[in-house]
Amino acid sequence: MKNIKLTIEYDGKRYLGWQRLGDSDKTIQGKIEATLSKMTGEELEIVGSGRTDSGTHARGQVANFKTMSTMTPEKMMNYLNNTLPRDIVVTKVEEVPERFHARYNAAGKQYSYYVWNKETPSAIERNFSYHCSQSLDIKKMQAACDKLVGEHDFIGFSSLKKNKKSTVRTLNSITIDKKGDLIQFKFIGEGFLYNMVRIMMGTILAIGSGEMELEVIDEVFDKKVRQTAGETVPAHGLFLDEVYYK
Missing domain, CATH: 3.30.70.580 (Pseudouridine synthase I, catalytic domain, N-terminal subdomain)
Structure with a gap:
């Protein structure tokens, strides 16, 4: 076989x-x-x-x-x-090899989230990016990304209701690449919880637009409450780029 x-x-x-x-x-x-x-x-x-x-x-x-x-x-x-x-x-x-398992052998993943940051939406990018018309501060967003990187309990950045398994995950890096009006946020980590990238993105954008302060990230980690974080941004801006195997 x-x-x-x-x-x-x-x-x-x-x-x-x-x-x-x-x-x-x-x-x-x-x-x-x-x-x-x-x-x-x-x-x-x-x-x-x-x-x-x-x-x-x-x-x-x-x-x-x-x-x-x-x-x-x-x-x-x-x-x-x-x-x-x-x-x-x-x-x-x-x-x-016979023992290879796509899920259990995965050592990490890379996701990208795309934001169209312009007052007017894009007819071309509309199915592959989230339209954010508000002005965004890249430096504030990078500071938010830096706070998220590392080993943390990400339950507050997840839509999980109840979970007996560990919700501690390690984020290796989050980078921001702005090309014109399109911003790419790249997340690399060992594993991700349900809706984790989309909720982190909602929080990062809220900090970048001034709706939330940077300290909200510490609050989410401390309280472990989903409602403390930003919104869950739409799925159509999210891409699974790569799965890493040892």
Whole structure:
């Protein structure tokens, strides 16, 4: 039996997120599984590196599945990209060791969030960035990013209701890159909680616009209360760029 690793790019606008849903075929996982089952004649289940929310995009989602198929990775890739919807593309197919697991073996991830910072919205960028018309102070936002970096309990920056597992995570870096009216915020970390990037972004933008003070980050870490942080910004500005493996 082969263990096959997929690297996947997708535009999440039309989909209800990554995870398969029993009452809908509008998920990334569901579309890929249906295509793989048709390709191999087997009932296959793929394991993703993690879930992405409805509307979130990916440049480097990773998944794996096991199959008895004798098709080469090249033929699998050609079949998938000729059969899947055009907003889902498999950029790499490779055979990996039997013990490889896309989720459990992931050592870190990189996400990007894009903000269109101009009074008028963009017709071109509207599906791939969040429109913020307020003036933003880059220095204040970078100071907020610097406070978030490191090992912290991020439960206050998450939509998790109850969780028995640890909510301590390590953020390796957050960088800001402004090109014209488009601002890219890049998050690299060992792991992320549910809605963590989107809530951190809402807080960073609130600090950058003057709606919140920098000290609110310390308050969120101390109180561990979601309501203390900024809003959850929309999913369509979020991209899963890359998943890191040892």
